[in-house]
Amino acid sequence: MLTILSLAAGLLAYAPWLIVLILLALLPAFVGEVHFNAQGYRLNYFRTPERRQLDYIRYLGSSVETAKEIKLFGLSTFLVDRFRSFADRMYADNRRLAIRRAAWGTLFAALASCAYYLAYALIVWRTVQGEFSLGDLTFLSGSFLRLRGLLEGLLLGFSQIVGQALYLEDLFSFFDVRPSIASPPAPRSFPQPLRSGIVLENVGFRYPDSDRWAVRHLSLTLAAGEVVALVGENGAGKTTIVKLLARLYDPTEGRILLDGNDLREYDLADLRRHIGVIFQDFVRFHFTAGENIGAGRIEATGDRNRIQQAAERSLADRIIQRLPQGYDQPLGKRFHEGADLSGGEWQKIAIARAYMRDAEVLVLDEPTAALDARSEYEVFQRFRDLSAGKTAVLISHRFSTVRMADRILVLENGKVVEAGSHEELVASGGRYAELFELQASGYR
Incomplete structure (x- = not known):
C-alpha cells in the first residue's frame, strides 16, 4: 500500500491523466471477475442437487452392496445414461460460463493493453514535444508499469476474496445451525435404577x-x-x-x-x-x-x-x-x-x-x-x-x-x-x- 500511494502521488504530480488510464485498464477487468465469480457460485449452488445425484449414481455403480442387483436387473446402461444426462447438463452450463468468461476476459485484456500502450505513447509524445525530460520519461514509464502491476495484483486478490466469501457465507451459515433437540440449562441425570x-x-x-x-x-x-x-x-x-x-x-x-x-x-x-x-x-x-x-x-x-x-x-x-x-x-x-x-x-x-x-x-x-x-x-x-x-x-x-x-x-x-x-x-x-x-x- 505504501508503494502504491507513493507511485500514485508521483503520477498525480506529473501526469494525473495516467491514473485515469490505469483505472480504465483495470476496473472493467475487476468488475468482470467479480461478476463471473458470482455467476460461478450461483451455478454451483443451483446445481447442488444434480451433483448429489451424480455422487449417488457413482456410489451405486461402484458399491459392493449394490453390485448384485445392478447385474441381475441389467441396470448398468440405465445408470450410465442417467449419469451422462446429469453430467452433460452440468458440463454444458460450465462450458457456457467458461466461454462467456473467456470472451469478456479477452475484451478486458485488450482494453487494458490499449490503455497501457496509449499511456506510453502519450508519455513519449510529450517527451518529444519537450514537456518531459528523459528523466521524467524514465520515472513516469517505470512508475506507470509498477503501479499497474501492483493494482492489478491487489484487485485480483480482492476479487478472489469476494468470490470465496460467497462460499464462506454458506459455511458460516452452517456453523450457525443449532440443534432443535438439546439438553436444558440445568438437566437432570438419568435415574439409576428406574423406579416407576x-x-x-x-x-x-x-x-x-x-x-x-x-x-x-x-x-x-x-x-x-x-x-x-x-x-x-x-x-x-x-x-x-x-x-x-x-x-x-x-x-x-x-x-x-x-x-x-x-x-x-x-x-x-x-x-x-x-x-x-x-x-x-x-x-x-x-x-x-x-x-x-x-x-x-x-x-x-x-x-x-x-x-x-x-x-x-x-x-x-x-x-x-x-x-x-x-x-x-x-x-x-x-x-x-x-x-x-x-x-x-x-x-x-x-x-x-x-x-x-x-x-x-x-x-x-x-x-x-x-x-x-x-x-x-x-x-x-x-x-x-x-x-x-x-x-x-x-x-x-x-x-x-x-x-x-x-x-x-x-x-x-x-x-x-x-x-x-x-x-x-x-x-x-x-x-x-x-x-x-x-x-x-x-x-x-
Whole structure:
C-alpha cells in the first residue's frame, strides 16, 4: 500500500491523466471477475442437487452392496445414461460460463493493453514535444508499469476474496445451525435404577414437512422392569415411538415422562447413554469386529473384555471366532482384507452393540428379521435372561417373538387399540387375534 500511494502521488504530480488510464485498464477487468465469480457460485449452488445425484449414481455403480442387483436387473446402461444426462447438463452450463468468461476476459485484456500502450505513447509524445525530460520519461514509464502491476495484483486478490466469501457465507451459515433437540440449562441425570418407568401422555407427533400424524392421542405406560412388545402393521407408529423415547424427536403434542419428569428435563447425552436401541436398518460399520460392537459405547472401545461379553450375550462371539483375525478382523468389502458377513451375522453384531451399553432401557426394533428360526430362538432365550430387571421394548412382526413379552400393545393409526398378554389378546378375538391367525395359517 505504501508503494502504491507513493507511485500514485508521483503520477498525480506529473501526469494525473495516467491514473485515469490505469483505472480504465483495470476496473472493467475487476468488475468482470467479480461478476463471473458470482455467476460461478450461483451455478454451483443451483446445481447442488444434480451433483448429489451424480455422487449417488457413482456410489451405486461402484458399491459392493449394490453390485448384485445392478447385474441381475441389467441396470448398468440405465445408470450410465442417467449419469451422462446429469453430467452433460452440468458440463454444458460450465462450458457456457467458461466461454462467456473467456470472451469478456479477452475484451478486458485488450482494453487494458490499449490503455497501457496509449499511456506510453502519450508519455513519449510529450517527451518529444519537450514537456518531459528523459528523466521524467524514465520515472513516469517505470512508475506507470509498477503501479499497474501492483493494482492489478491487489484487485485480483480482492476479487478472489469476494468470490470465496460467497462460499464462506454458506459455511458460516452452517456453523450457525443449532440443534432443535438439546439438553436444558440445568438437566437432570438419568435415574439409576428406574423406579416407576416411562409414561406417554396424549402424545402426538408429525415428522417435519409432513401433514400426516405418525402418532396421535397416544397414551401408554412402560413400567420399570417390564418387557413390552409393540405390534402393528407398517406405518402404525412403532418405530416413531422408539425415536421419541430416545429424543431423536420431541413430541408435537403431549409429553413423555421418565420417572415422573418430562423427558426434556434430562441431559440428552446421559439419556441416550442409558437407552440401548438397535433399529432394523442398523448401520454396518466397515470397521473391525471389535469396533463394530464397541460403537455401542464408544468410550469403552478399548475394553476388550466388555466387547467380548457383549458378543457372547448376542451370540456374535461364535461368528467372530471363525474370522481369521478375530475381533481385529475388518468387516465389509469396502477396504482391503475386509470379511463380509451374512445379514443374520451382521444383525447379531448389531444386537451386541445394545448389550455393550448395559442400558437401563433396551429397545429392539425388528431385532431378528434376518435370523433363521433356530438363531431367533437362541437370541430371545438369551435376551429373556439378560433383560431381567430392565425395561425392554420389542418391536416385531413375528408373534413367536412378541409372545415372550409381559405385555403386548397393538398399534393402529398411531394409537393403542389393544393391550394384554398373548393369551388374553388371542382370546379376545380382536385385531391381534386376526393378525396372529393370518400368520399362523401360513404354517399349517
